[in-house]
Amino acid sequence: MSDSTSIKTALLAQIxxxxxxxxxxxxxxxxIDEAIAQLEPLTPIAQPLDSEHWSQLLGTWTLIYASRGTVVTRRINQPSSFELPKVQIQQVWQTLSSEAGQLLTENGAKLILPVLGSLKLLAHGVWTxxxxxxxxxTFHKFVFQLTVSTLGWQLPQLTLPIPSFWQxxxxxxxxxxxxxxxxxxxxxxxxxxxxxDAPTQTLPSDGL
Structure with a gap:
């Protein structure tokens, strides 16, 4: 087993x-941070943003570790003088795609809200x-969608464009x-x- 494989295996096990x-x-x-630092110089793709390697880069990636949290997770469950039910993080992900030679990103999070249901948050942007x-x-649009599971409601998505002067x-x-x-x-x-994430498999049609 190579050094990179053993470090990677140990890192994923720790997480x-x-x-x-x-x-x-x-x-x-x-x-964990030390294992990441050890693996970084062993990357098999040293130029990941070169368009030659976009086939490896593009797709949906699930976040499994953030050393200092994320923009969303740093704001939840902060200490409070009141004993409130805790918000749970169900998933955080990043989907990278390309269009007209640009790298596009969709950063997403799904939060479980006590009693109420769930909230999906999306931030759409561009990598330059x-x-x-x-x-x-740079992010240019936020999307929010609330699901009230107790009532079986999924509310329409709310899209908020970000004006250029606020970006x-x-x-x-x-x-x-x-x-x-x-x-x-x-x-x-x-x-x-x-x-x-594994690519979504398209099942063959049975003609129905």
Missing amino acids: QQLDPQDALLPSGHPE PTDDQTATV REATWITSYLDHNLRFGRGATGNLFVFVK
Whole structure:
């Protein structure tokens, strides 16, 4: 077994041992962060944002670890003087696609709301590569959808375009990429670990 394979196997095992909520909320796991740092220089694709490698990059990736949480998860379950039911994180994902030579991103999260149901949040944006690993990310639209499970209601999606003067840029570094694992680093050093979802299989039609 190669060094990269053994480090990758150990890293995924460490993450799987975490409570799924803990893995996505701000918390300290230095042994996981160290394994990420060890694996980054062993990436099989050193230029992940080169269009030659987009076939590996594009698709839906599920977030399984965030060293300092995410924009969404950092804001939930913060300490309060009131004992409130906790919001649960069901899934956080990122879908990358291409259109007219651009890299498009859809960052999504699904939260379970106590008593009420669930809330799906989507942020649509564009990656603008500045080198073969780094991109400037700009979001131009948010989408919200609430499901009230107690009543069996799924409310219509609410779409909120972001005016250009409110749009902010963020730096995103893809520091590791292989066929099913990807690391991202934010400008502040936050570490993100994604695993690639299996492609959706289209079943053959039976003529009905």
